[in-house]
Amino acid sequence: MQHKPLSLNQVLICGAAIVTLSMGIRHGFGLWLQPITQAQGWGREEFAFAMALQNLAWGFMGIFAGMAADKFGAFRVIALGALFYCIGLLGMAWATDPWVFALFTGLIIGTAQAGTTYAVIYGVIGRNVPPERRSWAMGIAAAAGSFGQFLMVPVEGLLISQAGWQNALVFLAVAALLIMPLAWGLREPGLNAPGQVKREQTIAQALKEAFKYPSFQLLMAGYFVCGFQVVFIGVHMPSYLKDHGLPPHVASYALALIGLFNVFGTYIAGTMGPQIPKKNILAFIYMARSVAIVIFLLAPLTPTSVYLFSMVMGLLWLSTVPPTNAAVAHIFGVAHLSMLSGFIFFGHQIGSFMGVWLGGYLYDQTGSYDIVWYLAIALGVLAALVNLPVRESPIARPTTQAT
Template sequence: MPNATARPLNIPLVLFCGCLIAVMTFGPRATMGFFLTPMTTANGWSREVFALAIALQNLAWGIGQPIAGMLADRYGTWRVLATGTLLYGLGLVLMAYTTDPVLLQFTGGVLVGLGISGSAMFLVLAAFARLLPERLRPMSYGFGTAAGSLGQLLFAPIGISLLDSYGYQIALVILGFSICLVPLLAIPLKGKPEHAAVAGRRDQSIMEALREAFGHRSYRLLTAGFFVCGFHVAFVTTHLPPFVVDRGLDPVWGALAIGLIGGFNIIGSLMAGWLSSRWPKRWILSGIYFGRALVYGGFALAPTTPTTVLIFAAAAGFLWLSTVPPTQGLVVVMFGTRYVATLFGFVFLSHQIGAFFGVWLGGKAFDMTGSYDLIWGLGVLLALAAGIVHLPIVEKSVDRPLVAKDA
């Protein structure tokens, strides 16, 4: 039976369209922290109200990601991307005119989160894993992840400019409509995976694949470690802009920091993709998390000045989503590409549970203590734990019986 890579494939077009989708879908969600101050001020909300909505957004994204992965593995990438984009844009538009905290949790939280799960760059990476030759996969993961960061880099100044020029409502509406080209761009990624093409492995059902993965110690360790990545990324994305303002700096420094994180993550993601084809992926992941412990701890202890904010942003950006290429690569190494969207979806669910706690605890800690010190400290401890957790991972494919041996 032919598989997704058997048809004539325009590799540059697949890479270009996939990366552009990552730019357009990752960019708007990276601007959410900019809306905290204007929305809470206009509606008389506490900071925790907005933080809870973004926390729920991350949680809904995480819960929806394995479901979106299952649908992509069964029906193909294009349908899922088109549906997810519609939900994403609708959620942003409705969020713009929400004045009730509960409705904010639904529009900016659940609806946007589910939309992102169906249009996120992680579906693009899964499509790359299925469509592209094995020799190109590690770097394609780096390109896709870097493209998401480019979206963050580009949309940070766009978001702050829209806020300054039109206010938060029109800004959110414009962002909502900005992603409407995604279904067209997703056409080259059409197709669904066929039966497993790895020699010596029989095809599986989704439930068999999930039982195999969750029974595998290395997969469980990988999933646990990705929780920490989500905690770090979501906390910084949402709370760094107001943290900078709290310390007496102009809001522009927060916007510059978010953009700089995206810029340096382009470098970090590309390097991680390149190294993933040369070094053990578990070593790369451990090094990233130990590096985060140093960077986050140093920033929390240093005086907050424009210089330290920009240095932190550059260092954090280099270590930002550079975790994704080796993490995606480990899933493919262990289990192949047949259910890569589903299996990586569950790893990413752990990431988003961490994101929920990073965003929500950040707002809760600030409302209780008036500072983010507790969360910076917790982030350092979690980074050290994640660095240790990845070291025992075994980088080899699972043993799976031949078809002929099945009873």
């Protein structure tokens, strides 16, 4: 008997709430850079390395989280991810050695994020939402992550100022456990029942097909740039602004504005997916980011210019997520969607590793973030160009492939 798909409202409410918490916690980590490095006597590179490792672990473990969610359903993966999140945040609060800090902040929290964010949630959406509404639903989930940033970053800044940076992390560890009951709403008890998701390919066949297909490689390359830009800005902009004499609240408001405006940006990108070729949406986003960074660097640095930049970047922040994942679903189908989204996201996280680590390394070497800003501009132009040749039509697949 074919299992009845989860209701659209159930998928969206539970999925959006999970992403709101998971991404909301994660987006505020830049606020801890200076409190932790000053308290521990570390350079910025130690903190940046842990964050870079987190992004790399998130991307790498996302592949396996996606495989597990495709095979066994999302509930177990998300619940385990929530537990890892709690453990990682507690370790981040109490670690006094840079390598122990990197273990908890990097490997453990990165693994937690792999199980509680987009690749797993989008797999549930792909399996339970009709194709004509899939891009829109993915936009809703991405917008939830942005709302989490808008909601959580000011709260995290307030917690740090009122309770201290260590206690703030303990509070977040408790909040991460709220993901577990939400995951119950994404249980797919009939995921492996006959007729639920027709698997015409093995995992090996799906991977071989995807990596031989040029459009998959191009989408992965574009996502690399996305990770480089957003994680560099998200982690290092608070310190960049403080270095230039702006008060700490400007950074908190800036990150919150990015989150608020990304609610609109991701929703718009998702709704545009069925009407406009997704590759054109992606090319525009990447080029617009580069233009925005150029204007930001040329303009006088004031709270007003920071807030305007944050609004524009917010519209472009995670708006790459719905068209990229919808394109993967349209090209390859949904049977292995979480896994393939995990591989695409791994490219994003390699870029995140480079952006956040280079930001810390080059700052310690040169006393400036200028080189990384220039790299972000050049890579944005490159990403716009590599997305234009993407072919979005469903792939022609031999009928002889079998599970």
